[in-house]
Amino acid sequence: MSDSLELVDLLAQIRACDHCAPHLPLGPNPVVRASTSARLLIVGQAPGTRVHETGIPWNDPSGERLRDWLAIDHATFYDESLIAIVPMGFCYPGRGKSGDLPPRPECAELWHEKVLTHMPDVELILVIGRYAQDRYLGKSRATLTERVRNWRDVDPRYLPLPHPSPRNTLWLRRNPWFEDEVVPALRARVQAIFPD
Template identity: 60%
Template sequence: MSSEREDVATVLREARACRVCEDVLPHGPNPVLRAGVDARILIVGQAPGWKVHTTGIPWNDPSGDRLRAWMNLDRETFYDETRIAIAPIAFCYPGKDPRGGDLPPRPECAPLWQPRLIAALPRLELILLVGQHAQRYHLGPTRRRTLTETVRAYRDHLPRFLPLPHPSWRNNAWLARNPWFETELLPELRARVHALLG
């Protein structure tokens, strides 16, 4: 790859055509991501769920409804790719885990696409790391021992990164046990998001 900045449209086109994991994805590849060159915020989740896989719309599920509420954004603003990019750690639905929930994101995806996409977004200022998979990849050794500790120490990663728990209903008990998330972190999240979006 040359030292010149890649065009985001090229990265998106190549990512959407990616078939690296085709042989191991139970429902085949369907990379779901979006971005525009002027995006100021990037949301990095874990991987599309079944509903997102079938609709091709990221965060198009109850988890997305909660994430939008956390950010205090309507759907129109959230899906405006000129302002917000969305690129999970793995772009394709990994399939169901027999023990419950979905399988983890495929490990091949992030190293292939995260650096290229981020490099193609020159105005990017804030990366929301939603869940432990995104935090593990992007924070590396600066990540704390647990997701709770990492999210609680969110100030350590600002202004570039802001770690969040996954907004799944499965985390309702976590949210109840950690009221500081709503009283401390959410106001910070909303202030930063709205400042960047104007």
Template identity: 60%
Template sequence: MNATDLDACTSLLAEVRACTLCRDELPLGPNPVLQLHPAARILIVGQAPGRKVHRSGLPFDDASGQRLRAWLGISREVFYDAERIAILPMGFCYPGTGKSGDLPPRPECAPAWRAQLLGHLPNLQTTLVIGQYAQRHEYGAGAASLTDLVRNWRKDWPRLVPLPHPSPRNNLWLRRNPWFEAEVLPSLRTLVAKLV
């Protein structure tokens, strides 16, 4: 990686962080939250920041992040090292709350920024696809259910790794699917340890 690549990435990140594309639709206003560096070898694709993450400006700076870091077997320091891990949710701003949790990511975000940002990640080795919104984008609208995608995690391993959302709201899913912690997480931790 040369200085020009890093400067171009830094410039794009500044542009994204100044984005106001869907300002009028956001209950707390725009505050794009993402993490990117051209050296990153792991990409985490989630849905959109929650209220707490909106306030802190740090991706996964909440209970979901604690669980995700435990799943990956890494510390906060490693997780927030952009040279190791890129974090690009499907929507960069908090979308608001609906009847059963946060609203879906704003639809304007991914088409506006995703391809440009991914173009600055030449060293990716694996992409962790977290939750149904990210999985629909990555696998297509007609893809299998979240449970079936995660159950068939070896299919695109290690290029793509589908995961349930680590939210405490998914405790029931985790209890009903003990194979996830028994089978998927040990392999995931081994993979992440090699890449960070």
């Protein structure tokens, strides 16, 4: 079986996964995109309710802001042959006191390494939010702000980002260096991967 067919089979297994069903208030609906030719990998947190309903990752205001940060259009963003989207939790985890609950930990343990082994051409991994950063960059006492501010010190294959949620608008206002320094660097790296 070719690597591409193995990945198709693996994605089918993931999309049929109900491992966490008892913990998911809206039931399982794993949202993941990957291909053997993907060159950019986006590792976010977990789908929100809108993404859960549509099955389309980043199909919300957070996705609009993320696409703006990347300076790529809708068609490129959703081209699975170019961009893989593998969140920490594949299903909507439910609502907590101050927003959505953390991603279920089982997804990353069960599936991430299996998916990543089928994507040898990935040049850049965006690790969005604390959970993704802890898994891919190692647990740290550094705050998310410190990790993002020190992005130049991270393995160049990775780029730590805050979540692009509208809830983080205040963070963006308080940290103007992010849009002044990190976003242009992110756009340059994406442009180098996907030149016109």
